[in-house]
Amino acid sequence: MTFDEGQGYIVLATLAAPLLAALIILFIPSEQKMAIRYVSAFFAAVMLGLSIYIFVAYQVDGEKIQMTLKWVWVENTAFLGKDGITLHLAVDGISAPMALLTGIVAFAGTITSWKLNYRPKDFFILYFTLLAGVYGTFFSFDLFFFFFFYELAVMPLYLLIGVWGSTRKEYGALKLTMMLVGGSVLIWIGIFAVFHEANLGTFDMQRLFAAGNDGTLSPTFQKVFFPMICIGCGVLAALWPFHTWSPDGHMAAPTAVSMVHAGVLMKLGAFGIIRLGIQMLPVGAEFWMPGLMVLGVIGALYGATAALTQRDFKLISGYSSVSHMGYVLMGLATMNQIGVTGAVLQMFSHGVMTALVFLLIGALYDQAHTRDLKDFGGITKVMPVWVVFYTIAGLANVGLPGLSGFTAEFHIFVGTFRAYPVFGALAIVAAALAAGYMLRMFAIVFFGPFNIRWKDLKDLTPLETMAGGLLIASIVLMGVWWAPFTDRIGQTVAAIPGVIG
Amino acid sequence: MRDYTIFIPEYIAAGWAILVIAVELFFPRVRRDGLAYLTALGALVWGISALFFIGKTPQSFQGLIESDNFTTYFRLLAAGIVAAVSIMSASYMRGRTKAAAEYYGLLLIAGCATVYMAAARELITAYISLELLSFCLYILVGYLKRDARSSEAALKYILLGAFSSAMFLYGMSLLYGLTGSTTYDGISAGLAARGSSTDAGIVVAFVLILAGVGFKVSAAPFHMWAPDAYEGAPMPITAFLSTLSKAAGFALILRLFSVAFVVDAAEWRWAFALLAAVTMTAGNLIAIQQTNLKRLVAYSSIGQVGYMLITIAAIGYGDQTVGLNATSGLLIHLIGYVVSTLALFAALTTYYNKTGKDTVEGLRGLAETQPFLAVVITVSLFSFAGLPFFAGFATKVFLFQGATTDELLWLVGLAVLNSFISLYYYLMVIRQMYLFDPVAGMTRFKISPVMWVLSAGLMLGVLFIGIYPGPAFKAAENAAKPLFQQAEPSGAARAP
Numbered sequence: 002m003t004f005d006e007g008q009g010y011i012v013l014a015t016l017a018a019p020l021l022a023a024l025i026i027l028f029i030p031s032e033q034k035m036a037i038r039y040v041s042a043f044f045a046a047v048m049l050g051l052s053i054y055i056f057v058a059y060q061v062d063g064e065k066i067q068m069t070l071k072w073v074w075v076e077n078t079a080f081l082g083k084d085g086i087t088l089h090l091a092v093d094g095i096s097a098p099m100a101l102l103t104g105i106v107a108f109a110g111t112i113t114s115w116k117l118n119y120r121p122k123d124f125f126i127l128y129f130t131l132l133a134g135v136y137g138t139f140f141s142f143d144l145f146f147f148f149f150f151y152e153l154a155v156m157p158l159y160l161l162i163g164v165w166g167s168t169r170k171e172y173g174a175l176k177l178t179m180m181l182v183g184g185s186v187l188i189w190i191g192i193f194a195v196f197h198e199a200n201l202g203t204f205d206m207q208r209l210f211a212a213g214n215d216g217t218l219s220p221t222f223q224k225v226f227f228p229m230i231c232i233g234c235g236v237l238a239a240l241w242p243f244h245t246w247s248p249d250g251h252m253a254a255p256t257a258v259s260m261v262h263a264g265v266l267m268k269l270g271a272f273g274i275i276r277l278g279i280q281m282l283p284v285g286a287e288f289w290m291p292g293l294m295v296l297g298v299i300g301a302l303y304g305a306t307a308a309l310t311q312r313d314f315k316l317i318s319g320y321s322s323v324s325h326m327g328y329v330l331m332g333l334a335t336m337n338q339i340g341v342t343g344a345v346l347q348m349f350s351h352g353v354m355t356a357l358v359f360l361l362i363g364a365l366y367d368q369a370h371t372r373d374l375k376d377f378g379g380i381t382k383v384m385p386v387w388v389v390f391y392t393i394a395g396l397a398n399v400g401l402p403g404l405s406g407f408t409a410e411f412h413i414f415v416g417t418f419r420a421y422p423v424f425g426a427l428a429i430v431a432a433a434l435a436a437g438y439m440l441r442m443f444a445i446v447f448f449g450p451f452n453i454r455w456k457d458l459k460d461l462t463p464l465e466t467m468a469g470g471l472l473i474a475s476i477v478l479m480g481v482w483w484a485p486f487t488d489r490i491g492q493t494v495a496a497i498p499g500v501i502g
Numbered sequence: 503m504r505d506y507t508i509f510i511p512e513y514i515a516a517g518w519a520i521l522v523i524a525v526e527l528f529f530p531r532v533r534r535d536g537l538a539y540l541t542a543l544g545a546l547v548w549g550i551s552a553l554f555f556i557g558k559t560p561q562s563f564q565g566l567i568e569s570d571n572f573t574t575y576f577r578l579l580a581a582g583i584v585a586a587v588s589i590m591s592a593s594y595m596r597g598r599t600k601a602a603a604e605y606y607g608l609l610l611i612a613g614c615a616t617v618y619m620a621a622a623r624e625l626i627t628a629y630i631s632l633e634l635l636s637f638c639l640y641i642l643v644g645y646l647k648r649d650a651r652s653s654e655a656a657l658k659y660i661l662l663g664a665f666s667s668a669m670f671l672y673g674m675s676l677l678y679g680l681t682g683s684t685t686y687d688g689i690s691a692g693l694a695a696r697g698s699s700t701d702a703g704i705v706v707a708f709v710l711i712l713a714g715v716g717f718k719v720s721a722a723p724f725h726m727w728a729p730d731a732y733e734g735a736p737m738p739i740t741a742f743l744s745t746l747s748k749a750a751g752f753a754l755i756l757r758l759f760s761v762a763f764v765v766d767a768a769e770w771r772w773a774f775a776l777l778a779a780v781t782m783t784a785g786n787l788i789a790i791q792q793t794n795l796k797r798l799v800a801y802s803s804i805g806q807v808g809y810m811l812i813t814i815a816a817i818g819y820g821d822q823t824v825g826l827n828a829t830s831g832l833l834i835h836l837i838g839y840v841v842s843t844l845a846l847f848a849a850l851t852t853y854y855n856k857t858g859k860d861t862v863e864g865l866r867g868l869a870e871t872q873p874f875l876a877v878v879i880t881v882s883l884f885s886f887a888g889l890p891f892f893a894g895f896a897t898k899v900f901l902f903q904g905a906t907t908d909e910l911l912w913l914v915g916l917a918v919l920n921s922f923i924s925l926y927y928y929l930m931v932i933r934q935m936y937l938f939d940p941v942a943g944m945t946r947f948k949i950s951p952v953m954w955v956l957s958a959g960l961m962l963g964v965l966f967i968g969i970y971p972g973p974a975f976k977a978a979e980n981a982a983k984p985l986f987q988q989a990e991p992s993g994a995a996r997a998p
Contacts (some may be wrong), residue, residue, distance in 0.1 A: 008778055074970075074972060075972040075975055075976075078825045078830070078972070078975045078979050079826065079830035079831065079900070079904060079975065079978075079979045080827040080830075080903060080974050098796060123869075134890075145899065149890040149895065150890070151891045152889055152890045153889075153891065154992040156884070156890070159929060159932070160932070160936055163933065163936065163937045164936055164937060171933070171937060175929065175933075177924075178925075178929065179925070179926060182922055182925055183922055185922070186918050186919050186921075186922045189902075190911075190914065190915045190918055193902055193903055193906045193911070193914055193918075194906070194911060196903055196906070197903070197907070197908075197911070306989070418729050422566040491707075
């Protein structure tokens with residue numbers, strides 16, 4: 002066993018940990034709530050540890066994809082040739098930070114759910130299944146398994162939101178599930194067409210990437226199918242105008258699910274555009290990128306404008322997510338090194354800060370049972386730690402230097418100015434609007450006259466503080482020392498065909 | 503030389519059917535459940551005897567019946583279905599009928615008929631097997647003679663079934679007139695000698711045959727009988743109808759069209775593409791409005807038939823290799839579909855025995871009152887919808903990918919869209935179980951160990967095919983090979 006193979010088993014363990022957790026919890030009687038919580042926390046910690054390891058052990062000057070593990074699943078049957086379907090797990094410079102993000106957010110989400118008291122067994126089974134799907138998508142280099150895990154990540158959401166959610170949960174859950182699966186329809190068709198057109202008898206993505214590069218997938222074919230795959234994945238990345246599930250879904254979802262969903266799941270969409278779109282169909286990507294840029298800018302501006310007028314905390318965060326994912330799509334659409342790197346940075350940055358925001362909203366809502374901004378005022382008096390945390394998250398959202406949002410947005414803006422100066426200017430406007438909605442919320446909720454109704458509000462519990470602290474540490478880390486991220490991402494992005502330096 | 507040994511598995515099955523009837527005749531006090539388990543045992547022995555035929559060189563009986571891997575595949579499938587359905591029937595039929603032996607005997611006979619529909623290489627043989635199956639099913643659907651719905655269902659089924667048989671027969675006779683033969687090889691040769699011109703006679707013959715078999719697999723617009731028959735039939739027979747009867751129909755269609763008719767594919771392939779498109783869309787759209795579970799499953803299975811019909815169109819549009827790939831996909835999808843359906847009905851039958859409810863609303867709060875059944879139902883519905891970890895995901899990928907050709911990409915796209923629509927009404931069922939509290943007075947209840955084991959076993963089957971489809975897919979390919987002798991090993995040959 003070579004060193005890289007050994008590393009491959011670590012990747013496999015990271016993927017297997019949530020599945021194992023779900024399986025173990027399945028056999029714990031539902032009355033043993035504490036046991037379920039401890040098992041969940043244990044596995045979340047294991048996942049966090051393994052994710053950190055993967056991020057750190059990734060060799061910046063090494064192979065393009067590392068820590069490879071390849072298990073043949075089905076081969077030499079009917080249309081499948083050698084290596085037809087393989088469980089091909091590996092890590093590249095983009096999936097390494099994404100794995101780290103998943104580990105952090107999953108851990109924070111798990112310990113935030115400690116106080117969840119309604120059917121925790123079912124909740125954690127579904128929650129860990131979702132996480133397995135997320136890890137699997139980030140690690141898969143086989144088209145079959147990529148989509149397998151992609152769907153696996155979406156599937157539990159219906160029940161997670163429908164059973165444990167709040168405001169209009171049935172509506173939100175159904176809308177979200179149907180829109181996301183609707184997006185999958187387009188990806189499915191794209192996958193069938195790609196396999197048929199490439200005619201290689203394998204779903205292995207490395208060989209399909211090569212096919213996209215050397216003309217086996219003809220330019221016309223790529224131009225026809227890129228929009229399908231891009232929109233299909235874009236639904237999950239809240240691509241305007243397919244974003245409407247996002248505010249409703251986030252509003253309805255329970256805290257931990259909001260955290261994982263906004264923090265990690267939405268990144269699967271952007272990740273899918275990189276993997277299936279830019280890497281597999283480079284010619285199509287180049288052809289359609291101006292279109293994606295336009296939609297990205299509209300999303301960024303529209304999300305920020307909509308957030309300005311909302312009164313519900315979660316709706317503000319939902320729309321701000323649309324806006325920030327708009328930046329991600331803009332970064333991808335620049336097709337230059339710095340812009341695409343910025344997009345991946347933004348995926349990480351938005352992941353941790355949104356997770357923090359939803360954690361804090363959840364902590365408030367559990368006590369106050371309302372999320373209407375106008376109900377609050379002068380909260381600083383009773384929840385100082387909460388306010389500090391929220392301020393950090395908000396400022397990262399706005400893009401204050403020293404926090405992760407700045408690092409990411411700076412890269413994206415530079416990239417956009419290089420490729421499309423006009424859109425670069427519009428992006429700055431969106432950033433200014435972000436400052437507007439954040440500061441408006443600060444003013445109404447934190448300061449202003451203290452509403453006596455909230456005199457009994459408790460500050461964050463130790464567990465919530467710990468989870469929040471972890472997220473804040475990540476925000477600050479990326480804000481002040483982004484080299485570990487940009488090195489890894491840049492190394493992979495530079496190797497993507499079609500991306501200019 | 504006539505080799506009668508190729509019928510050994512069916513001697514066992516048919517003999518066992520007579521045995522079951524005789525047992526009740528001579529021991530009238532025998533427990534009805536005992537007969538069910540005896541039948542399941544018979545099906546098991548039948549299946550095991552069929553295992554000896556795997557991989558043997560194909561044997562033909564006078565050119566009428568072929569025993570090859572394709573036949574063996576359907577032998578195993580039929581044996582499995584009969585075993586599962588008879589176990590399901592034990593608790594269901596217990597209080598509902600006094601004459602159970604004939605019921606179980608007919609299950610086994612219907613299984614034999616299925617095998618001969620797969621094995622037939624001659625039109626009259628195929629037709630007789632088809633009728634044998636149909637007559638068993640007519641009786642089984644109307645078995646609860648004191649239940650008006652059951653009798654009504656049987657009557658409707660018989661009348662429409664006779665009509666479709668007549669169409670099938672008329673198509674056969676036209677074809678015989680045009681080609682001068684009733685054997686598949688003879689028809690193939692006759693069609694090849696006819697040249698490639700289109701004339702009205704041949705198109706009418708194909709369309710009539712298509713309508714006849716379309717009725718058997720309940721393809722729209724020949725599906726009208728299915729929802730009523732499904733709703734009125736005893737619940738295990740609904741499972742039987744939606745698994746065995748459809749598998750048998752596809753067995754017949756596959757061999758008939760890929761061996762006998764493929765030379766003239768241009769005359770019928772468009773009709774199958776159209777039939778597939780109409781069937782899947784109609785099935786899934788109508789299913790949305792259903793409130794009765796059996797009717798919902800009926801329409802959902804019509805949707806599934808639509809997906810499977812794409813394969814037949816692909817056989818017509820592609821060469822032998824495409825035919826082999828598409829048929830392998832269809833055969834594995836059939837297994838996934840059958841196991842998921844049986845799991846669903848095992849759970850629904852258990853629930854119906856307990857509560858007498860068979861509506862979607864009736865499942866309200868099942869996650870509280872009987873979480874295990876709720877999980878089984880959810881797993882099978884998610885498998886139908888094609889979600890990962892369950893059989894439907896892998897088998898749908900194989901089915902659709904195998905049928906993807908330049909001409910049929912639109913149809914595959916439509917099928918994916920339909921899977922998406924189907925998820926909506928499956929979620930509506932799941933919603934009742936998980937999102938709502940049980941109605942007042944419903945408390946947690948226990949289920950019998952037998953049904954628990956059956957449901958759990960079938961659910962594990964759904965998961966096994968979903969997680970490790972390799973062996974089943976290989977078996978499906980081996981079963982499809984005899985139909986496409988000129989097919990080149992694709993994929994493998996292209997590997998570097």
